[in-house]
Amino acid sequence: MNQADAIPPSAPSQRQAAPPVTLTAAVGNKLSDEPSKQSGQPLLVLGFESSCDETGVALVEWQGQAVPRLLAHALYSQVEMHQAFGGVVPELASRDHIRRVLPLTTEVMASAGRRLDEVDVVAYTRGPGLAGALLVGAGLACALAAALDKPVLGVHHLEGHLLSPFLSADPPEFPFVALLVSGGHTQLMRVDGVGRYEMLGETIDDAAGEAFDKSAKLMGLGYPGGPALAALAAQGDPKAYALPRPLLHSGDLDFSFAGLKTAVLVQSQKMVAAYGAAIAPSEYTLASGATPGFGALPLQAQADLAASTQAAIADVLVKKSMTALKQTGLQRLVVAGGVGANRCLREQLNAQCAARGVRVHYPELHLCTDNGAMIALAAAMRLQSGMQVASRDYGFHVQPRWPLQSLQAA
Ligand code: KG4
Ligand code: ZN
Secondary structure (H helix, E strand, O other), rough: EEOOOOOOOOOOHHHHHHHOOOOOOOOOHHHHOOHHHHOOEEEEEEEEEEEOOOOEOOOOOEOOOOOOEEEEEEEEEHHHHOOOOOOOOOHHHHHHHHHHHHHOOOOOOHHOOOOOHHHOEEEEEEEEEOHHHHHHHHHHHHHHHHOOOOOEEEEEEHHHHHHHHHHHHOOOOOOEEEEEEEOOOOOEEEEEEEEEEEEEEEEEEHHHHHHHHHHHOOOOOOOOOOHHHHHHHHOOOOOOOOOOOOOOOOOOOOOHHHHHHHHHHHHHHHHHHHHHOOHHEEEEEEEOOOOOOHHHHHHHHHHHHHHHHHHHHHHHHHHHHHHHHHHHHHOEEEEEEEHHHOHHHHHHHHHHHHHHOOOOOOOHHHOOOOOOOOHHHHHHHHHHHHOOOOEEOOOOOOOOOOOOHHHHOO
16 A cells, blocks of 8 residues: 655755665655644654564654654563574464563553653564564564554664664764674675665674574573573683684684684584593483583683683674674774673773774663663654654564665665
8 A cells, every 4th residue: 555644854955965775665744734743843653562472562752853862661581492402482472472462552652651652653663683583573563553643653673773772871873884794684784874884894694693592502502592592601711712703814804704603513522522531321311402511511611611612703793893893994883782781792892992993882771682672762763864664554563684785775
């Protein structure tokens, strides 16, 4: 359906610099007919995130060119449910999003002290992610918007991560280099404004989050492995085992982490062999996917391997980020995505950036992993920058595979 109404872009100068991206065709200018929103009153965006295993709902408010403000957000993590299976089960994820999304919406509106009919735009994660899970958020957002007669806007999940530091107490300014490190993506980008993203380098195989998760699985740490591996690593020696730093000296800004998990597997097997005589066969029963016997090793040895793994991942991410800053000549780094919560990575980045006089920005710790706030924020910033209009296209579209670079196309 070709939609009737749209929120007008609000920054004509930026609109000329970069042509608007219209993900859903949109015409008209309904809000300009609504006197209540004419006089520069704040606009409310309700956002839904359901791309994987977190159900997130949030309400942000924006006015003019000020950075949008988070009024309330609520999150339900399905981690416990998926833990029994060692990873996300897509069908279970979709069903659980259905169960959680409405109560979370009620919670958000109550905590913001707003009514649903005050919402101006309903935003949802359009992709990338699990198709069934995305459909839950998209379906709910479009049904709600249709009932309220308000426009909708589908948001790119990674753009949500990328912009999430704007909700922090220390928001960045454009332009900056962005290190986007999530469970499925590892990318370095030059960011000149909302929707103006130039890919500088990315992983050619596993993402940094996958390297954490797969290594953690080998150590019997369950799912999701990143935080568990980081916790174990805190007691270990990062120099205990020399693990590979893939593509560290490649000269370009690409990453490769697939070889690291193999190195961790080989190292963990060597350690078990070395301690072999001391491990009773009964102690070999472990979590599925773990190196047999690893859990029976002395805790210090386990922690040393975890710390060495974390150091190998962090070293590569830090070195490539510094190279990206040097190549672009930019003085600002933004780190986003779940792995951005890693303390060791943050400490190294802080030290290296301080030595170079570079400002580094992170999302608030609780907004590093998936959440609705970043989706509502990204929608608000797209509208605010004039990169996109919201529309009354309620034929919800999801894009499970959706490269961030394609957002640049006019
Ligand atoms: O951004 P995110 O929540 O979801 C995706 O969009 O993928 O990232 C999840 C990833 C997982 O791989 C998880 O293990 C990792 O972020 N992660 C961490 C930490 N917290 C989350 N990795 C290392 N250290 C952490 N503290
Ligand atoms: Zn994510």
